[in-house]
Amino acid sequence: MNKELPDVASNEAPQIRAPLEWVGMSRIDIPIHLSEPGCPGPVHAVVDAQVNLPAVTVKGIHMSRIYRMLDEMSSQEAIAPGHLRKLLEQMVDSHHDCYTDGARVVLDFSLLARRAALRSPELAGWKAYPVQLEAKLDQKSFSLRASVQVEYSSTCPCSAALSRQLVADRFRKSFPESAGLMSEDVAVWLEQNATLATPHSQRSEARVSVDVPESAGDFGLMRLIDQVEAVLATPVQTAVKRADEQAFAWLNGQNLMYVEDAARRIQSALTNAYDNLQTQVRHLESLHSHDAVASASGDFQGVI
Template identity: 25%
Template structure:
């Protein structure tokens, strides 16, 4: 029988916060009751390594991804994480999943259909039996500068904005908003959504919509936070304007938790 070196005792007395595998690319299907898509996910599986253990069993982590995450339903992640902790014989474990998702977008005038890709991140953790899940969606909108519109004789500078919304879940409600809902919420922020397929009539409508709805990066962060607070959903919002006339980006962020804050 081959020796199991990872199970050797360690006498240095140092607990390691995170040990495991990172950047594992693996086929998976994402399904959450609203969206079903297949693709390649990127997985991190991490555990805390007690001070008396020399190593962890990283092959088991790949096996866990194969056995339990070939199909991902965020609503089932509390059970999956309990299996991870049991398989690794540990009371603290974390699984991070990143994959793109695509939503159908209809051009505003021509009515043409195309797909808009967004980035989805799922960060599941279990510690001493307590489960948490952070669902993060990142996509883009158009923002038009209110200052530029006010001070200019005509026109106003605009740009694309990267918007990330992270929603907090627990075992009782692991997935309080699905990915599609978050995408739609983000697309409703800013000055105008972005569209993958644009004809000239669409471009005209998009340009005028943005001009009629100017928004600073601060405005977008606050509006998104208010919308999430109205749903009593814990969240973090991060926005980065890819400024078109400046040599820097403009950024804003806000976080809120229902247990420690109130609306307003």
């Protein structure tokens, strides 16, 4: 004989009567499909999904309903901004008995893209880019924000200047003014002494966040990543040979930058291309045990 199972969330009232801003689930594992060039297959997303609970007399929400909606979304061929709005609307509609009028979903995942070496023909490797999508529906007002993280190399301008000074001082001592200089003599000296002092470089991170229009056909994640890498000019590499490592050293030498320079570069280059652009950069210092950070947001009218 089938018995009706108890439903405490629906049949009991909360002891403390107070509204809740968000209630739901965190760190749900699902596969999702995206239309991003050069990124094959589904990605493993970790999802937070919640609704608001304004009704003070309702004890709990229907979490299993939200889970099933996420599971259905994972079967989509390629999700787009419109799919996230539809998901949030379904989450709200499924909680009409809780007087819910707001929902949010946050997806964290990494895009895996193949990147070519700088010089070696047909040499390439895979690089992962952390991404976050956050969508909200508040009284039928929809917003969607995308954040991407890019790793790059940064060489300190001050350290480079100090290194050059030491090399120049040694050169003057090695070649007094009375000494006759031949270009080959200088070249040999440089090969032996140019690294007498070297500037410090470090792996660095740029996190860039933008608003995504609901009407967009895709999230434009790789497009944003490509733009950030182009602006910084020193993205970390995957597979390399000596020629590629030399090219990377050249790029670093041509793009000396403080953390302030990196933030200004990104914000200045992309400010007219995206709405609500926010940039956060972090240089994982090799000189210090602490990091250097900078951030910028809003309209950026940098003067070049």
